[in-house]
Every structure is written in structure tokens, then in C-alpha cells.
Amino acid sequence: MHIVDLRSDTVTLPSPAMREAMYRAELGDDVYGEDPTVNRLEEMVAERLGKEAALLVVSGTMGNLVALLSHCGRGDEIIMGHLAHTFLYEAGGVAALGGIHSHTLPNLPNGMLDPQDVENAIRDPQNVHHPRSRVICLENTHNRCGGAVLSPAQMATIKAIADRHGLAVHLDGARIFHAAIALGIDVKEIAAQADSVQLCFSKGLAAPVGSAICGSADFIREARRNRKMVGGGMRQAGIIAAAAIVALEQMVDRLADDHENARRLAAGLAEINGVTIDPAAVQSNIVVFGLADPTISLPQVSQALAAKGIKINPIDKAHFRAVTHYGVEREDIDRTLIAIRETLAELA
Numbered sequence: 188m189h190i191v192d193l194r195s196d197t198v199t200l201p202s203p204a205m206r207e208a209m210y211r212a213e214l215g216d217d218v219y220g221e222d223p224t225v226n227r228l229e230e231m232v233a234e235r236l237g238k239e240a241a242l243l244v245v246s247g248t249m250g251n252l253v254a255l256l257s258h259c260g261r262g263d264e265i266i267m268g269h270l271a272h273t274f275l276y277e278a279g280g281v282a283a284l285g286g287i288h289s290h291t292l293p294n295l296p297n298g299m300l301d302p303q304d305v306e307n308a309i310r311d312p313q314n315v316h317h318p319r320s321r322v323i324c325l326e327n328t329h330n331r332c333g334g335a336v337l338s339p340a341q342m343a344t345i346k347a348i349a350d351r352h353g354l355a356v357h358l359d360g361a362r363i364f365h366a367a368i369a370l371g372i373d374v375k376e377i378a379a380q381a382d383s384v385q386l387c388f389s390k391g392l393a394a395p396v397g398s399a400i401c402g403s404a405d406f407i408r409e410a411r412r413n414r415k416m417v418g419g420g421m422r423q424a425g426i427i428a429a430a431a432i433v434a435l436e437q438m439v440d441r442l443a444d445d446h447e448n449a450r451r452l453a454a455g456l457a458e459i460n461g462v463t464i465d466p467a468a469v470q471s472n473i474v475v476f477g478l479a480d481p482t483i484s485l486p487q488v489s490q491a492l493a494a495k496g497i498k499i500n501p502i503d504k505a506h507f508r509a510v511t512h513y514g515v516e517r518e519d520i521d522r523t524l525i526a527i528r529e530t531l532a533e534l535a
């Protein structure tokens with residue numbers, strides 16, 4: 188049976204062109220700066236995002252960690268939303284490994300932070316009682332806010348506050364290309380509203396491994412040292428970079444198809460009795476929906492769907508998340524809708 192796996196876009200498998208590029212990649216020792224394929228990828232990323240330099244890292248989690256280690260010293264504070272991936276899903280790495288203090292503010296449903304909350308959260312640097320505020324973290328698209336897209340104008344309100352107080356803005360842009368495609372703008376316009384950006388090759392762009400961080404040349408010099416410190420110096424990493432180059436060259440424009448499939452899924456779900464969803468809130472490739480009947484157990488629904496070849500996980504007690512990606516076609520969405528309709532009828 189063909190499995191439709193909507194658990195995440197991290198499940199994407201590399202394209203044939205990626206496998207070919209990995210096989211043929213020219214390699215060297217990247218810790219010596221001698222892997223030509225890694226060097227090419229890092230130049231491409233920097234150019235594409237409009238930053239001075241970039242650095243290949245193992246994962247999005249490592250990218251955010253290394254970036255924040257590079258901005259902060261021990262006891263410094265980062266300000267971020269309570270639904271930020273860095274706060275929820277990165278094993279508290281900034282605290283455990285960096286001694287960095289997290290100050291969370293309520294995320295608005297559209298993925299934003301309230302600018303007034305941010306302004307109020309910034310500490311008085313003269314007061315010895317306070318940790319030092321160093322970084323404001325944004326996420327675009329916003330995973331837990333259902334793939335919400337932040338516009339450059341929204342981000343600019345936060346950047347202006349950061350600039351006024353001498354703080355940096357770090358963007359968790361795991362899905363920054365999804366945001367650019369959804370807005371129909373150059374990804375540079377989004378990256379311009381942050382001092383550092385983390386972006387993933389291994390999600391919707393379908394590369395098997397890898398993320399990059401980018402920013403100023405000084406920032407990346409510091410980040411290179413911190414990447415080594417956390418064990419991320421990768422030697423012949425051109426094997427990974429080769430697939431990431433193909434991801435940048437061939438997989439960005441097709442994200443529009445994933446967004447269309449997500450909208451199709453959301454519109455179909457809205458017509459199913461017992462499903463709660465606001466289809467208008469679906470802006471990219473993530474669809475969050477709930478069930479009207481609180482007595483139905485979500486894990487039970489997931490199990491029943493899995494038996495029909497559809498994989499969708501709950502993200503909390505009341506909501507599922509379905510993520511569209513490379514390898515999921517329009518017919519798969521239609522099959523998913525039929526399976527959800529049948530399953531809810533069976534469990535009712």
C-alpha cells in the first residue's frame with residue numbers, strides 16, 4: 188500500500204538528482220575549509236539570503252543553538268514566543284549548553300510577538316539584578332502557529348525595537364523559503380529583517396540532512412568555532428552539501444504545489460462533519476485541525492488512519508498537524524480526506 192506520510196516535511200526523501208550529485212560531489216576536509224562543495228553551498232546561501240557569510244550545520248536544532256551561542260554569553264537572555272521551536276523542541280539546548288536564559292512572551296496566533304510585549308521584556312542593562320537581553324528570536328514560517336507566515340513589514344516592527352536597544356534578531360527560518368513563496372517575494376526581503384538566519388535543507392526542500400546559518404562575516408567566524416565546540420565539524424561534508432545545492436536550485440519553486448495541496452486539504456477538512464479548522468489560517472504547507480467531539484482520542488484516530496495508509500500525528504491533546512511536501516500529490520490529499528471522513532464516521 189502507498190503510504191501518505193503527512194507527519195512532517197522532514198520525512199522527504201532525496202530526489203534522484205540529489206543522489207546523483209552526492210555520488211559525484213567533489214570533497215575535501217571542511218574543518219580545514221577545503222571541501223569545495225561545502226564552500227560552494229555556503230557562498231550560494233549567503234548570496235541567496237543577502238548576507239555576508241553562511242555556515243553548513245547538521246540540523247536546524249544545531250543551527251539555532253550555534254547561532255544563539257554566537258550571539259550570547261552565559262547568563263544572557265533571549266526573548267522568544269512561548270510556541271517557538273527553540274523553546275519547545277530543542278531539548279533546552281540553549282540553557283543546557285550555553286547557560287542562556289529564555290524569556291518567553293505569548294505568541295499571537297499569526298506567529299508574531301506583540302511589539303509592546305517585546306519592548307517591555309527588554310531589560311535595563313544598568314540594573315545588576317537583570318540578565319542582559321541580547322537576542323529576539325522570530326520564526327518564519329511558524330511551525331506551531333500552523334505554518335503562519337510573517338511579512339517583512341511585521342518583522343520590521345520587531346527589528347526596529349531590537350536596533351533601538353542594541354539587540355540582535357535571530358530568525359528560525361527552517362521554512363523561510365515557504366514564507367518567501369507564500370508571500371511571492373525574494374527570500375532576501377525576509378532575511379533582511381534579521382541579523383542571523385537559520386534555514387533547513389532537510390524539510391520541504393527534501394535534502395536528506397543539513398541546515399545553514401547566515402549573517403555577518405564576524406558572526407559566522409564565531410559560529411564556526413561554536414559549531415566545532417558542539418561537535419559539528421563534519422570533514423567531507425560535501426556529500427551533504429551536494430544535495431543541499433540541488434535543493435536550492437531545484438526544490439524552492441515547487442513549494443507552491445505543497446501550499447496548494449495544504450489549501451486543498453484544509454478546504455476538504457472544513458467540509459467534514461466533526462472536524463474543526465479555519466481554512467483561511469492555512470498560509471503555507473502546515474495544516475492544523477481539531478475534532479469537535481472531545482471524547483474521541485487523537486492517538487486512536489492516528490492509529491485508524493495509519494491502518495488506511497495515512498500517517499498524521501497529533502501535536503497536542505486537541506490538534507493534529509498535517510504537513511504537505513515533495514512526494515505528496517493532489518490524489519494523496521483526496522485519499523487522506525476520504526480516510527479521515529471514514530475514520531470519524533467509524534469512531535462516532
Ligand code: TLP
Pocket residue numbers: 194195196197245246247248249272273276326328329330359361362387389398
Ligand atoms: N521541526 C520538526 C520537529 O522538531 C517538530 C518538524 O517535524 O516540524 N525550527 C523549526 C521551525 C522546525 O520546525 C524544526 C524541525 C527545527 C527548527 C529543527 O530542525 P531539525 O529537525 O533539523 O533539528
